[in-house]
Amino acid sequence: MNDRSNARxxxxxxxxxxxxxRQQxxxxxxxxxxxxxxxIxxxxxxxIKNMAHQVSHHLVADSTTMVVALEDLSLKNMTASAKGTVDQPGKQVRQKAGLNRSILQSGWGQLRQYLLYKTFQRGKLLVxxxxxxxSQECSRCGTIDKASRRHQSGFACTACGFTDNADRNAARVIARHAAYGLIRNKQPGQELSTVTLRPIPY
Ligand SMILES: [Zn+2]
Structure with a gap:
């Protein structure tokens, strides 16, 4: 979706x-x-629907991709957290409200829904x-530090010095968590073949 025409x-x-x-x-x-x-x-x-279909198709259509990893964001909780309470409206409510809008706008819920059935149809795994x-974890060394995210779009690890685009770093972290999760949950005697983990590009 074109951001400028969308804003207009x-x-x-x-x-x-x-x-x-004003009207009666x-x-x-x-x-x-x-x-x-x-x-409008x-x-x-x-x-949004169109975009969610395109992105989810792109992710599952590749024959080498067997597993798609998705951050388990709860839209309900995220929306609720921006409201705060009357007594404690929360310092970052404005910021969060903006974030919510962009998440809702970008169709996260739909993407999740489409990925569920598209991975199922093709016999692939959604993790x-x-x-x-x-967002605070380094995809290279695994260190978690708030200070590594001093800038909105950039990631700079305070421990190993690794720098990357913040979203790309987070996507790699998500892929790694998914891989570890799969290995940990492996049943005794069950072989785990090599899988390609593809994080959602958001
Ligand atoms: Zn690091």
Missing amino acids: KEQRKKRYQRQMA KGSKRYQRTRLNVAR QRYRANC FVPPHNT
Whole structure:
């Protein structure tokens, strides 16, 4: 989805919504504005679905990929955590609200849902990894340190000096956790063949 045109559509939707607030409920003009809002919402939902289908297909279609690793994010919890309470609204509520919007916008829930059935259809494995500290962990040496994530988009390990794009580093960490999880849960006498772990590129 094009970010700029998406932002423009979002602005236009807000303008229509403000218009609706001024217009008399049930009037012809009100109905027309309401349809405009609905059209923009429908378009965005379709874009998200489309993207989720494309990404999930891309991940499972490769014949060398047997396992897809996904961070086990709970959309419900994430949305709830941004609200905070009335007494303690939380310092980073604004930031989190922005994060939620982008997660919801990017269709994480749909991606997860599509991956579930697409991996199943092709006899591949979908592994969920607990999300704890994945963004603060070094994919090279395994050290977990908040200070390694001083910048939003960059990762710089305080222990071994490894630097990378933060998302790519997190994706590698997720893949490694998935691999360790698979090996640990191996049944006695069961062989584990070499698998290609492919983290979600987000
Ligand atoms: Zn390191």
